Amino acid sequence: MAMNRPKMFAIWMGIALGGSGTIAVAFADAWTGPWGRFLTVVHLMPVLLATIFVQGPILKQPVLAPLGLNLKLGRWWLIAWLSPVLLLALGVLFAWLIFGVDPVLDAQSYVDHKRALLSGEALESFDAQLRESPPPSPIWFWLVVQGLPAGVTLNMLVALAGEIGFRGFLFREVRGGFWRRALLIGLAEAAFLALPAAFGHFFPEHPLRGAASIAAWALVASPVLVYLRVRADSTVAVAIFRGTVLALGVAAAEIAWTAEDWQRPFFGVAGVAAMLVALGACALHDRFVAKTRLIFAPAPGAEGQGAAKKKKQPAPSKAPDDETPDEAADASEEPAAASAARDA
Template identity: 35%
Template structure:
């Protein structure tokens, strides 16, 4: 994680043509795919819609990164951080969403009108499941020898290390892979802010189609972007510390697997407030960013959040 020389810092050191080509491809392919889903009348809240979003939308940043890196004659492994890196930090990336989601529930419970609930049946009914399936699911939860939250956590972490990680890698190979490497001369905070803003706006077409915030899709675009900006420093920090994009993929995968727990356990408000990418999630992300900064300044042997250029994939 050594620094580049002072002469190489700032926007002048960024290959803007390469970054522009990557963003044009990532947005062009994904937004075209989202338009196709809309024209085809695909409901994104269904299982089929979710599968199509993963296949046609989530993997477009990776496809764009691979194409741009190939055209530039660079190594995918070196230019996108597709390497083992530091296993200890990969484990941190995998497990950290447990704390982030717990913090989301804690922050949410402090918001006006929001309370903690364990009414699993109400949540399942809100998802549109028929009464018979809800009763079957509740019976399975009651038969579990431990608390349901433990079962949810094990399932979420299992998915975060496997299928969810594979889906998340489609995004992360672009955002915390190629884009992080190319923007690294700007330093930790500028990289995180720009990546978070790009990442949030990239979601706009599927948010407008009801993904995450079906009750308020237009406002949802702004809330989603605020959430990605807030949590982006955490992704950057884990990736730089791990020296591998896999840390971001595991974090993203586990977060996707566990994030719905905030909606399960918080009642009294809609997704704009209680979702892991809602108001509660934004508050938790700011706390997580603070924890990263505290570790960087107090515990780590070498600081990376001071604004100096980054070298994420040594």
């Protein structure tokens, strides 16, 4: 059977989104229970399997370089690891500005909120534990510090299973400029995330509002993550960002304690607002700092009009950090689908 691009994408979508959707529906009642975290990992597996299957047996292409599994460290890796802390701070700020949520920043407020949820023997046990081991202060700092190591270890590996598909395979195979890739990848990830959220994952109190919020987050976050993917020249850096976001989810819930689940960072409305600020920061970097533009790259027509002039001048050398999305995917080798079928 001849393989063309529509067939390739249909196979990937069928396995990745179809498989993950089946898992989400099959375990609809388990997302809010103790198995929720385990299901998060299982839910990612169809994306990983779809990518390996299409990239390997179907396209017969290598896996590491084409999918961005580059381990060359750089400053963008550090940005990927620490920027979720800034997003958490922005999310808490927006939760306060938009919804009037008072953040829990000191140990006494933290203890008061915990005690309000307990009664009887549970409260006595909690008070006894407090006397033996009082919470550190400032509590927000220690909540963040405790979460950061997981972002570059276990959580990063979990997130990488999905990023190999979204910012690896789809980033390479979706044709077009920065915004087209970001939009299409964001739509695919929104569909991937929204269904578990509709069954209470991340949003046990307001699942439908949560599903809408996390879908909006995926669309807003997609250009930020594509930007990080290109500047870092690595899918692993994006996985570090996603893993750290997941690791700081506990800190977000504790600090924005009084907010409803669909309001608080990272995936609630306040988190979406924080990602909009991150997108603005990427735009400023692209416009005023980066040597080669991605977000403000000239339109294809404008590039064509200047092609004759460019041919007369030697092309400047570029570091991987400054590649455009098309160059990052296509510069070193023929597109995977094109090598599998000339009619793609």
